[in-house]
Amino acid sequence: MASPMRIRAAAKDGVTEVRVLMSHVMETGQRKDSSGAVIPAHFITELTAKHNDRLVLAAEFGPSVSTNPYLAFKFAGGAKGDKLVVSWVDNKGDSRSDEVQIA
Amino acid sequence: MRRQLLFTALGAAIALTSPLAGAAGDELNFDAYREMLADGNPAELLEMEGEELWRTARGPKNATLEQCDLGRGPGVVEGAAAQLPRYFADTDKVQDLESRLMHCMEAQQGIPSAEIINGQFLKGERGKLAALVAYVVTHSKGKPIAIDLSHPRVKEMYDMGERAFRYRTGAMDFACSSCHSQDGKRIRATQLPNITKPEGAAEGWSSWPAYRVSNSQFWTMQHRLWDCFRQQRTAEPVFASDVTIALSVFMAGKGNGAEARWPGVKR
Known part of the structure; x- marks a missing residue:
């Protein structure tokens, strides 16, 4: 089970700014451990953000994204109290979905 | 998109x-x-983990840390880190945040301190302790550093810390002061604070614990000091030992009054 994300979303003048901090190792599959064995790739592949039930962002992530990724984006619409759901899936099939109310 | x-x-x-x-x-x-x-300091993830750990019943005694007294009363986290290290009557010791949390984990949860002292950084109970540190220090962000140097035991540690700071040892005959007693010095691209001055001491003390972006690790002040000893090529200090706490008292005490910026973020 993956650790929770920290999501902050604030609406101002009809635009919502979302900042997401994800907890993930984001292993590239290119690194070796101290005994020389390759550390298997383990990274987020897809991320979506939904405002209520409307898809506002769909992104494809890859091994070049850092450990514990940080993502900030803005979308038109959204009001205080609305629901925002951010979800990701990684290459091992693990997933995480967190929800916040827009502030 | x-x-x-x-x-x-x-x-x-x-x-x-x-x-x-x-x-x-x-x-x-x-x-x-x-x-x-x-803006996106991943130390926040550690802070969340630490908050969870603070409230979770764990250890042989299956207790939370919510009765842990960090110096401002049982369970008070707000502003506690800014006043540490301090003297605690119950242990008759001057303790920094890590050693105090370690004491609470043993006293309240029954998690033996030896497990943390003999453990490794970022792993096991010592790793969990770092998450707790992230949680506690975040609740002192923006608060002025306020070490009570009027207490004779704290002052004693301050003086010991200053001696340790200037004590040359190891293969290269280095002291902390070899690198940290002049203005405007750096190692590679890292600027070295001049810890003999209040501004420099405050700079050092208020920017750790921190998340290091280059290795994706969250380092507590104990971890930072341990690495200073290692870089000095001398004997590595025991986790939460008096010399580490004395150095912390020296640095924090000299930096008194400056604003804590915890948790920091480093290259």
């Missing part, structure tokens, strides 16, 4: 290189980079 993401990433990459490119000679400055990183 993918294009927009790519564009943002490109913008970030350009912004990251510009402080370097624009810097002349000894003016290597990572402040702009640090400022950008601070």
Whole structure:
């Protein structure tokens, strides 16, 4: 089970700014451990953000994204109290979905 | 939307290189980079983990840490870190945040301190302790550092810390002061605070614990000090031992009054 994300979303003048901090190792599959064995790739592949039930962002992530990724984006619409759901899936099939109310 | 993401990433990459490119000679400055990183400081993830640990019943005694007294009363986290290290009557010791949390974990949860002292950084109970540190220090962000140097035991530790700071040892005959007693010095691109001055001491004390972006690790002050000893090529200190606490009292006490910026974010 993956650790929770920290999501902050604030609406101002009809635009919502979302900042997401994800907890993930984001292993590239290119690194070796101290005994020389390759550390298997383990990274987020897809991320979506939904405002209520409307898809506002769909992104494809890859091994070049850092450990514990940080993502900030803005979308038109959204009001205080609305629901925002951010979800990701990684290459091992693990997933995480967190929800916040827009502030 | 993918294009927009790519564009943002490109913008970030350009912004990251510009402080370097624009810097002349000894003016290597990572402040702009640090400022950008601070917005999404992954130490927040540790803080969340620490908060959970604080409230979770664990250990042989199956208890939470909610009765842990960090110096401002049982369970009070707000502003506690800014006043540490301090003298605690119940243990008859001057303790920093790590040693105090370790005491609470043993006294309240029954988690033996030896497990943490003999453990490794970032692993096991010592790793959990670091998450708790992240949680506690975040609740002192913006507070002034206030070490009570009027207490004779704290003052004693301060003086011991100053001696340890100036004590030359190890294969290279280095003291902390070899690198930290002049203005404007750096190792590679890392600026070294002058800890003999209040501003420098405050700079050092208030910017750790911190998340290091280059290795994705969260380091507590105990971890930072341990690494200073290692870089000095001398015997590595025992976790939460008196010398580490004395150095902390010296640094924190000299930096008294400055604003804590915890948790920090480092290159």
